[in-house]
Amino acid sequence: MGLIEGLVAIAGLTVLTVVSRGFFFLIDKDLPMPGWLHKGMRYAPLAALAAVVAPEVVLDHGQLVQTWRDPRLWAAAAGLAWYAWRRGLLGTIVVGMTVLLGLRLGLGW
C-alpha cells in the first residue's frame, strides 16, 4: 500500500474512532432501533475479537496446527489461565509471553 492510500485509510480509521465512540451521543435525536438488533449488538464486539484471535492461535499458514509442540497454543492457554485467576491484562501478556519465549528459546520449539 502506498503512502497516500495509507494516509487515507488512517484518516478513515480516525473518523471511525470518533463516530463509533460517540455514536449515540453525537446524533441529536433518539434513534429507533429494532429490539433484536439492540440485543444482538451485545455479542458483536466479543465475536469480532474472538474472530481475530482464534486463527492467530490455532492456524499456521492457513492450516490447523498439526502438532501440540506449538508454543502459541501453550502461551494462549497460560495467558487465559492467568486471566481466569487474576483478571489482569498485563499479567495475561506477561505470563503468555514467558511461556512462549520459554518454549521457543528454552526448548527450541
Added chain:
Amino acid sequence: MAEREQAKTEPIWRDPEYLRGAREMLPIVPGVAAWGVVTGVTMVNSGIGLPLAVVMCLTVFSGTAQLATLPLFVSGAPLTVIWTTAACLNLRFVIFSMGWKPYFHHLPRAMRLRIAYFSADLNYIFFARRFPDPKASPEQLPYFWGGALTNWGAWMLSSLLGIFLGDAVPMAWGIGFAGTLALLGMTASMLGGRITWIALGVAATASVAAYALPLKLNIVVAVAAAVAAGLIMEAAGDRRRATVDDRGERP
C-alpha cells in the same frame, strides 16, 4: 456557587475532580503502557513503514483497530475492507456510547466530538463507577478529562516508545504474539454468562472454518454467526423460563 465561578477561571487540571479522575486511572497505567508498547512494536514490525506507523499511532487511538487492520494494510486490502473490519471491532464503542449518552448528550457538538475521540472503553468503566446515576452534573467533565487524558498520555508515550524500540526487538522470538495475547485477555474480559461463552465458541469456530475466504470476510461471517447464535439462545432461554427477565450478560 462562588466555588464554581472560581473553578471556571482556573485551569481544569487544578480541579479536584480532574485529579481524582487521573488518580483512579493510575493503577492500570502499567497495563495500558504494556499494551501500547506491544502495539507500537507490532506496528513498526508489520511492514507498514515508519511514517504510516507514527501517523497511525498519533491519530487512530484504538489499539484493537490498529492491530487488526495492520495485516490488511500490509497485504494491500481495499479501503472498504480495512474500514469494515475496524467498524466491526469498534462496535463495542457504539455500545459504550449508549452508556455515555445521559451524561454528555446536552453538551455543545464540538465538545461532544472531542469527548467521543478520547472516551476509551476503560474510561467508561471508571466513569460509570464514579457516577452510577445516569444524570449530567458539572463535576463530570473534569473527572472525565482527568481519566481520559491520563489514559491517552500513557497510550501515546508507550506506543511511540514501542515504535522506536521496534527494531531493537528480535521478532523471530514471536514478540508479536503479545498483541494476540492482549486481544485474548480483552476477549476473556468480555465473557460473562453462558450465552457469551456460546457466542465466543461460535465466533472462534466460524472464523477458523471460514479463514480461506478472501478479504478477512471470515471475521464478518463469524460476527454474524455469533450474533445469530446469541439471539437464538436468548429466545430459547426466554421460552424456557416462564418469567422473562434480563439476566444482564454484561455490566
